[in-house]
Amino acid sequence: MLNNIFKLSAIAIAFTGIWDCAHAEIIEDEQEQMKLERITITANRREEFNTDLAMSVQGVNGKELDLDNGQHLAESINSISGVLLNQLQGAQGHNTAIRMPINYGGYYLYLQDNIPLQSPAFFNHNALWWSSFNSNISRIEVLKGAGTALYGSGAVAATVNILSESIAKSPQTSTVFNGGENNYSKFGFSHSRQVSDNNSIRVSGSILKNDGWRDHTGSKRTEITVRHEYQINNNQTLVNSIIASDLEQQMASSLSEETFNSDPTDSGLSAAVLATDPKRKSKYLRFTSKWTNYIDNDLYISLISYYRHRTNNYTATWNNNMPIVESSVDSLGLLAMIDLDHQDDSETTFGLDIELSDGDQFSYQPMTITTTGWGGETFNEGERFYDDTTRYLGVSPYAQHRRSLTKNLALTVGLRYDYANYDFDNYLGVVGDIGHGAQSLADRQDSFTHLSPKMSLNYHLSQESSVYLRYANSFRMPTAGSLYHLKTSDSNTAISDIKPELSNTYEVGYKVNFDFASFDMAAYSMNVDDAIVNAYNDSGIRYQTNAGKITHRGIELSANWQFNPSFDISVAYSRVKHKFDEFIIDAGRVDQQGNSRAKNYSGNEMKMAPEHIANIRLRYHPVKFSSLSSMLEIQSIGDYWMDDENSQNYDGYTVANLKLRYQANPKLSFNARLSNLTDKKYAQQAEISYGKNRFSPGVPRTLYFSMNYQW
Numbered sequence: 001m002l003n004n005i006f007k008l009s010a011i012a013i014a015f016t017g018i019w020d021c022a023h024a025e026i027i028e029d030e031q032e033q034m035k036l037e038r039i040t041i042t043a044n045r046r047e048e049f050n051t052d053l054a055m056s057v058q059g060v061n062g063k064e065l066d067l068d069n070g071q072h073l074a075e076s077i078n079s080i081s082g083v084l085l086n087q088l089q090g091a092q093g094h095n096t097a098i099r100m101p102i103n104y105g106g107y108y109l110y111l112q113d114n115i116p117l118q119s120p121a122f123f124n125h126n127a128l129w130w131s132s133f134n135s136n137i138s139r140i141e142v143l144k145g146a147g148t149a150l151y152g153s154g155a156v157a158a159t160v161n162i163l164s165e166s167i168a169k170s171p172q173t174s175t176v177f178n179g180g181e182n183n184y185s186k187f188g189f190s191h192s193r194q195v196s197d198n199n200s201i202r203v204s205g206s207i208l209k210n211d212g213w214r215d216h217t218g219s220k221r222t223e224i225t226v227r228h229e230y231q232i233n234n235n236q237t238l239v240n241s242i243i244a245s246d247l248e249q250q251m252a253s254s255l256s257e258e259t260f261n262s263d264p265t266d267s268g269l270s271a272a273v274l275a276t277d278p279k280r281k282s283k284y285l286r287f288t289s290k291w292t293n294y295i296d297n298d299l300y301i302s303l304i305s306y307y308r309h310r311t312n313n314y315t316a317t318w319n320n321n322m323p324i325v326e327s328s329v330d331s332l333g334l335l336a337m338i339d340l341d342h343q344d345d346s347e348t349t350f351g352l353d354i355e356l357s358d359g360d361q362f363s364y365q366p367m368t369i370t371t372t373g374w375g376g377e378t379f380n381e382g383e384r385f386y387d388d389t390t391r392y393l394g395v396s397p398y399a400q401h402r403r404s405l406t407k408n409l410a411l412t413v414g415l416r417y418d419y420a421n422y423d424f425d426n427y428l429g430v431v432g433d434i435g436h437g438a439q440s441l442a443d444r445q446d447s448f449t450h451l452s453p454k455m456s457l458n459y460h461l462s463q464e465s466s467v468y469l470r471y472a473n474s475f476r477m478p479t480a481g482s483l484y485h486l487k488t489s490d491s492n493t494a495i496s497d498i499k500p501e502l503s504n505t506y507e508v509g510y511k512v513n514f515d516f517a518s519f520d521m522a523a524y525s526m527n528v529d530d531a532i533v534n535a536y537n538d539s540g541i542r543y544q545t546n547a548g549k550i551t552h553r554g555i556e557l558s559a560n561w562q563f564n565p566s567f568d569i570s571v572a573y574s575r576v577k578h579k580f581d582e583f584i585i586d587a588g589r590v591d592q593q594g595n596s597r598a599k600n601y602s603g604n605e606m607k608m609a610p611e612h613i614a615n616i617r618l619r620y621h622p623v624k625f626s627s628l629s630s631m632l633e634i635q636s637i638g639d640y641w642m643d644d645e646n647s648q649n650y651d652g653y654t655v656a657n658l659k660l661r662y663q664a665n666p667k668l669s670f671n672a673r674l675s676n677l678t679d680k681k682y683a684q685q686a687e688i689s690y691g692k693n694r695f696s697p698g699v700p701r702t703l704y705f706s707m708n709y710q711w
Contacts, residue, residue: 038513042141042161043148044349044400045114045302045337051511054412054456054468055148056522058558059141062165067619067629067661069671069706071184071210073133073140075657077160078635079615080142081520081558082574085128086684090212090699091219091249093126093280095685098158099144099526099552101578101609101640102685106476109147109155112162112243115288115306115335119357120153121392121422121480122329124312129221130284131162132243135188136204136225138165144556145524146472146505149398149414149454150337150351156474156503157526157552164241167200167229168192173711180704183211198231212250213699216267216274219249239290251278253317254694260683264697273322276366278315285309300339307332316363320371321379323363331357346403353396361485362387377436384428385438386485391423400454408461414454420477421447424484441484450475450500465512472507475500478532499546503528517561526552531583549581550606570617578609580644601644608687610652611638631659643688653682653698671706675699 038050040057050057058080060068068076074085074094084097095104106123109116110131117127131137140162147155171193178186188206195201205224212218223245230238253268267274288306295301308331316323333355340348365383370376398416405411423445434440456470477500509522531548554576562568583601590596614636621629636654641647656677662670679701686695 038518040141041163042111042114042143042159044150044339046300046339050520051460051464051466051513052410052458054410054458054470054509056144056507056509056520056556057141058144058520059139062138065137065140066669067631067659067671069178069659069661069673069704071178071180071186071208071704073128073131073162075675077140077142079570079572079617079633080140081572081615082144082554082556082576082613083142083158083572084610084613084637086696087699088126088696089217089249089252090214091210091217092129092221092247093249094128095125096158097608097610097613098142098160099524099554099576100157101606103608106154106479107157109151109159110162111159112286113164113241113288113290114161115286115304116333117286118308118310119329119331119355119359119392120394120477121357121390121420122327122359123154123479128160128162129247129282130243130245130286130310132164132204132223132225132245133162134186134208134221135206135223136164136190136202136227137162139163144522145470145507145526146452146454146474146503148472149349149400149416149452152353152394152396152416152418152452153420153450153475153477153500156476156501156528164225164227165190165192165202165204167194167202167227169194174708175710176706176708178704178706181702182213183209184704185209186706200229202227213702214252214265214267214697216250216269216278217252219247221245221247221249235294237292239288239292241288243284243286245282245284247280247282247284249280251280251315251317254685254687254689254696257693257695260695260697264681264695264700269317272367272369273315273317276315276322278317278322280314281311282313283309283311298341300337300341302335302337302339304335305333306335315366321365321369322367323379323385324366326362327360329357329359331355342403344403346401348402349398349400351398353394353398355392355394357392359390359392359480360388361390361481363485379436383435385434385436386440387427388484389425389427390480390484392480393419393421393423395419408459410458412454412456412458416452416454418450418452418475418477419447420449421445422480422483424480426484446483448477448500450477450502461512464514465510467510468508470505470507470509472505474503474505476503476532477501482532498532499530501528501532501546502530516563517559519560520558521556523555524553528552545587547587548583550583551577551579551581553577553579565623566621568619568621570615570619572615573612574614575612575638576609578606580604580606583644585644599645604644604646605641607641607644608685610640613637627663629661629663631657633657633659637684642686642693648688648693650683650686653680653684655680655682655698667710669708671704671708673704674701675704676701 041047060076072087074087077085085094104125110127112131117130143159147159173191176188186208190204192202208221210219226242228240255268259266286308290304293301311328313326337351363385365379368381370378396418400414402412425443428440430440431442452473454472458468460466505526507524512519528550530546556574558572560570580601586598616634618632637652639652642650658674660672682698683695684698
């Protein structure tokens, strides 16, 4: 199927190449936009051309975001090579596959305006729903692979940065109304203005409602952002911002194979569970203050302070006993950085990151449930599984130096030291066995340290092109939840022995930019050591330990081509292999007859690891009707194993989307979007869980529209 897609794209290019190449001003506008595409700020918090960076950083610009007009980040970010974001249950959540299989783990660092959206000690795979995507966004950037020295735990496979809209130079107000099937609606507004010569402000907000195309997947979300900029003098700027949101969404589950085939709109929940109306509720507040100072163009100082508060309460519908989990995290942080430009055309960066977080976690049984199948038992209403507070302190100094070795060759070296301390208080009042094979822990403290070296070489082949070599070490420390309140908790000895999960990334890349086209290629190998896996002690109690080695290898290709005034095409493609080198789970576990239940996956491929991820976007901007923009998008996900035993394969899927935008006049525009053009029935995620096939159905053909008015 994918080969046919590329053939059709090639035919379209050849056919449209005969079109009239008049109206050169349209090409010039596109060329200017492509120049902006080559500038990124995620790597070092300062604007740089992509060919000056020895790493793969790609983005989605504001013009593309306008055409996408998505109700979820996935509808834009999946156009970046090697990136797959799954919209879970058709609502606001997500899981991610970037240089990794589809997973829920803490291998990604999620930022807004270069500031983390969450604490690494309390990682949540849904963190991008706390960004201001629904009301204030100008660009998305993804740094693939391990982060630079500026980034610590979690920046293993990728760093995703949501960049806010800057404040307009003249007063500007806009409103937008989005509608669609399944009672989807969103109203958004934004107002931006200069209050005085050195003060400016932007206020944005949105209200979103959606019944969901599946049963019991409705959601409501309210969001507001405020950004204030104060120009202290010609060199100093102070930017204060607030992000606040309130999310409530109904919860569903994956489906059995029989239900998926007969009724993919089913919630996947039993009548008894539906009667409790399980929901996820999350409130988020983040205040940031950023002071920057440029001194004689040789010294740049940046101080970013932030406060975060978030709650996350939900019914764990993926567990047979459907427990309720309630949590809140409060964080204070400081990101300090000094950047020195030397006279010999070299640059040195020093920084210090500090964060203090308090996380309260509580889980209990809302109703009596008797589970069935292997290990079935009765969970009684009111049982508490954990009730605790964990205080986290992270301190991370770092240094990075870049210098030119020759006219065209630049070397960058970096070093980051991370110290993390956990202080755990247990309020259950019980230490030891609390039933269901779980253990309650006594109050304790644990700490982790890691030193991460980075090094890269970047060679300019010409003014427009470069090649690079890169090595980066990174780590993922265990979260407070994985340490202290698993359903079957760790023993004191096991926790003391656990180490951060380490990775080493080796990467080679090539970039070239022309006025009418650009091309990026990256090939990488990421080796993960001390992978955190489940094991069992002699009493059958599960704990976590470092016992795995995994290799992730792949190639990523990205191409953009404006081949005449009316047509342009972008292709994003990646091909990967995720393999267990050494991986044994359930080590030490035995059945009732004393036989080992350990499973050795060494040599197997990882589950839910698509062989390829491809996105093709063919855009049409008619010269004689320049107010209209359109896009045909093809998204293709390759086949993958549904379990780590490699016993069953899922074929993947290919879907098409159609997007239109009409600029009626300088103030008024209209959008229409038809998702899943052919109404293909597919699963966006398929796996074998507890010995049964489970499918998360993909969205059927769905129509959305919007109207935007700006004055």
